[in-house]
Amino acid sequence: MATTLTEEILSAARGGEPQSLREVYESLAPSILAYLIGKGCDDPEALCQEVFLTLFGKLKNLTGGISGLRTFAFSVAHARMVDDVRRRERQPVLAQFDPQADARLSSSAEETVLGSGPGVAAMLDGLPARQKEVLLLRVVADLSIEEAAKIMGSTAGAVKQLQTRALRTLKDRMEREEVPDHERIA
Template sequence: MADPLTEQMVAEARANSPAALRAVYESLAPAVLGYLKSKGCDDPEALAQEVFLTVFGKLSTITGGAAGLRTFTFSVAHARMVDDQRRRERQPAPAPYDPLADIRYSESAEDTVMGSSHMVAPLLEGLTDQQREVILLRVVADLSLEEAAQIMGKTENSVKQLQRRALAALKERFAGKEAAEL
């Protein structure tokens, strides 16, 4: 614990004695820091430093000895705490962005298709990888024959054939399910 603030210490601090200034700081700083922390300041250490810069700058004008210095120091600390609260009210801390909590959130096309994968995946299961790719590119991605052919590295005619076979396989599967349900 720091030495209590004495009249002799204050008088020497007014004369700008480095040892006395340090003693004043060590005597008052823990209490000032504790006060600023208890008030919920963002950066109490920085505010405490501002308090002492102000106090040491005004040391020659402070009256009342040790009690007057203590009172002035806590008056400055209170003013810095109020300034900090006002600053935080004007500039609130940004909240972290949560895309799922954003009411403007909408699913991407991929999320929509894959989100309903419990319905889409079984439909595409019986198809070959290339047939599945053609259906996804042509139907889901809504690409032209030319675009799908370019992506797959195939001719337009081969993409047409793959699509025709994939749709035929899907039609056959649906026809089989309808007959089974009757």
């Protein structure tokens, strides 16, 4: 279960206190991992770990409290995602995932975060890249408009417009497809 960050926890983490560092990780990792999964990264778990290696290395110098920490963490996650896309463009992956060969007994992180069937992931797949990015940052990562705008290198007004358009597109699609209420995005 995710820990609710407080300024006290953040202060202790800046001092290198192990339990506080763990609480920072447990608080931010699920939404960072969901963001990286939603962006289609090849190995989101590894990228999430890279985000925290960077974050913990810079923790002492971060400003802006918890909001500054979240913004920085998602800025790093965004940068790692861009690096992943560039790497894949230079060196495409030749092997495809075979679900029949997956011997895990429990649900994968992807299944847990995105659910099964044609849920959130399928709905987001049809959106333009910038609209998808806004929804991942605003809904999945639970960032403010200002934080999302900073990460995307955009203005708060542009983020609001992108989010409105994306939500309208999803609403229209759900109405056309008559998606059952239990699968709808709130």
